[in-house]
Amino acid sequence: MPETRPPAIRQIVIVGGGSAGWMTAAALSSLLPADQVGISLVESEQIGTIGVGEATIPDIINFNALLGIPETDFLKATNGTFKLGIRFLNWGGLGEDYIHPFGQHGVDMNGIDFHQFWLRYKADHPGSTIEEFSLSAVAAKSGKFTMPDANPRSVLSQLRYAYHFDATAYAAYLRNYAEQRGVQRIEGRVTEVHQDAQTGNITAIDLDNGQSVAGDLFFDCTGFHGLLIEKTLGVPFRDWSHWLPCDTAQAVACERGDAILPYTVSTAKTAGWQWRIPTQHRTGNGHIYASHLLSDDEAIDSLLKDLDGDVIGSPRKIRFRTGHRAKFWEKNCVAVGLSGGFLEPLESTSLFLIQEGISKFIALFPAADMPSVVRDEYNRQLVKKFEQVRDFIILHYKATTRDDSPFWNYTRTMDIPDSLTDRIELFREAGRVFRYEDELFSKPSWVAVMMGQNIVPKSIDPIVRTVDPAGITRSLQSMKSAMTSAVSNMQTHRAFLETYAWS
Numbered sequence: 001m002p003e004t005r006p007p008a009i010r011q012i013v014i015v016g017g018g019s020a021g022w023m024t025a026a027a028l029s030s031l032l033p034a035d036q037v038g039i040s041l042v043e044s045e046q047i048g049t050i051g052v053g054e055a056t057i058p059d060i061i062n063f064n065a066l067l068g069i070p071e072t073d074f075l076k077a078t079n080g081t082f083k084l085g086i087r088f089l090n091w092g093g094l095g096e097d098y099i100h101p102f103g104q105h106g107v108d109m110n111g112i113d114f115h116q117f118w119l120r121y122k123a124d125h126p127g128s129t130i131e132e133f134s135l136s137a138v139a140a141k142s143g144k145f146t147m148p149d150a151n152p153r154s155v156l157s158q159l160r161y162a163y164h165f166d167a168t169a170y171a172a173y174l175r176n177y178a179e180q181r182g183v184q185r186i187e188g189r190v191t192e193v194h195q196d197a198q199t200g201n202i203t204a205i206d207l208d209n210g211q212s213v214a215g216d217l218f219f220d221c222t223g224f225h226g227l228l229i230e231k232t233l234g235v236p237f238r239d240w241s242h243w244l245p246c247d248t249a250q251a252v253a254c255e256r257g258d259a260i261l262p263y264t265v266s267t268a269k270t271a272g273w274q275w276r277i278p279t280q281h282r283t284g285n286g287h288i289y290a291s292h293l294l295s296d297d298e299a300i301d302s303l304l305k306d307l308d309g310d311v312i313g314s315p316r317k318i319r320f321r322t323g324h325r326a327k328f329w330e331k332n333c334v335a336v337g338l339s340g341g342f343l344e345p346l347e348s349t350s351l352f353l354i355q356e357g358i359s360k361f362i363a364l365f366p367a368a369d370m371p372s373v374v375r376d377e378y379n380r381q382l383v384k385k386f387e388q389v390r391d392f393i394i395l396h397y398k399a400t401t402r403d404d405s406p407f408w409n410y411t412r413t414m415d416i417p418d419s420l421t422d423r424i425e426l427f428r429e430a431g432r433v434f435r436y437e438d439e440l441f442s443k444p445s446w447v448a449v450m451m452g453q454n455i456v457p458k459s460i461d462p463i464v465r466t467v468d469p470a471g472i473t474r475s476l477q478s479m480k481s482a483m484t485s486a487v488s489n490m491q492t493h494r495a496f497l498e499t500y501a502w503s
């Protein structure tokens with residue numbers, strides 16, 4: 001008979017109180033009765049958190065919904081705004097500009113991807129861009145926003161959104177949520193980690209205030225410190241910096257202007273790129289670069305020169321390494337957040353990868369002995385997720401014609417993972433793109449970036465070649481006019497926020 005008694009894990013210890021720690025605490029406390037499984041979170045104000053992470057992808061909505069967090073409460077608490085996609089400037093080539101929107105382009109017809117019909121349409125309308133057929137992109141470029149319509153027949157059902165927000169405020173909000181559900185927060189710096197002599201499992205941590213915290217299961221949410229997963233358990237790091245050579249960021253906020261753009265801007269620069277993320281109260285900016293090709297002073301000058309509001313404070317330097325742990329779950333320790341791995345924030349995927357770390361753990365919630373089959377499956381799923389996101393991010397660096405600096409000469413000509421080469425070649429051949437397993441990025445995302453960065457198919461789907469081009473033109477123009485009309489009826493993003501989230 002299957003075991004039906006309550007789980008034998010009685011005490012969970014989360015080390016670290018950044019976004020990863022508090023997201024883990026909030027999610028676990030929403031599921032586990034506090035009288036059966038105790039959860040403590042240890043964090044050190046003296047060490048602090050990384051303090052960046054303002055842009056997200058639509059999956060964050062599911063996370064908040066799982067926790068039962070009302071959207072307006074969340075937006076008010078975090079100074080949140082809406083995000084319809086990312087605008088990429090100077091990536092495919094200097095002066096080029098495209099949007100990677102959330103949601104679909106147009107509507108698939110007869111089971112064939114929309115972009116195939118658009119490729120046929122483009123042959124007769126060479127100035128057309130695929131983003132003209134994305135409701136999210138058209139709304140974003142007009143500075144407009146509204147809520148998606150649940151009715152699938154409405155064009156507004158095609159809208160997808162995420163948020164820009166103050167990540168530190170989000171962690172504080174989740175702390176309150178978790179503490180209300182019985183999570184015990186302990187202030188202190190971990191000075192020693194104890195392991196079982198036979199199994200190597202972590203048994204307890206000692207803090208600088210003399211306290212000792214014991215547990216059955218530990219989450220390492222200590223960020224780049226990797227205190228448990230690396231410094232205690234010695235799990236190696238798989239370094240991806242040969243594919244993603246940026247290793248430093250300078251981050252600074254500036255005053256925001258009157259209009260609040262409903263999208264992130266990513267501007268490619270000489271040796272990296274700069275983000276612009278509008279929240280309700282300020283605009284977050286950061287310059288990410290390869291430090292062996294650009295000095296800190298050059299990076300800061302370039303960052304400050306391209307702000308579009310008065311600077312608030314001074315730039316803060318953050319060093320990072322792209323890659324991931326060979327194992328995210330080792331013995332009785334699960335690494336969630338930056339301790340488990342980091343892909344640079346180009347597609348705002350870090351909070352999503354935290355979510356994945358938590359939800360896949362919940363799906364595999366272990367018995368007390370934490371069998372290796374369970375841990376292996378968790379590690380397999382998480383590694384796959386990181387690799388899929390990695391390929392999508394590398395695509396942005398590889399698919400460029402830029403030859404104006406050593407940085408772009410390197411990324412344009414570097415070897416890339418076979419999985420990405422195959423994908424690009426398949427698309428070049430006849431515009432074919434597939435979504436594998438439960439990977440994050442959908443077909444429209446791959447198409448947006450490949451087309452946006454000049455990977456043009458040699459031919460289109462042979463079936464579409466049999467379709468009357470005049471009929472395709474009529475269908476596409478009718479989709480376009482439905483979108484234009486829907487966007488003309490939307491409020492500006494700012495006006496929407498004023499009534500929805502500021503009142």
Ligand code: FAD
Binds near residue numbers: 049
């Ligand atoms: P941290 O925030 O560093 O938290 C670590 C915690 O561990 C802290 O509470 C610290 O006090 C504690 N700790 C460490 N050592 C000890 C110890 N010895 N004893 C006790 N406590 C300890 N993500 C996005 O989704 N969108 C973005 O736009 C985005 N932008 C980013 C830009 C940059 C430049 C970088 C580097 C990251 C960005 N991220 C982004 C990632 C995002 O910031 C992180 O994924 C997220 O904040 C989670 O961080 P964390 O909780 O793992 O680590």
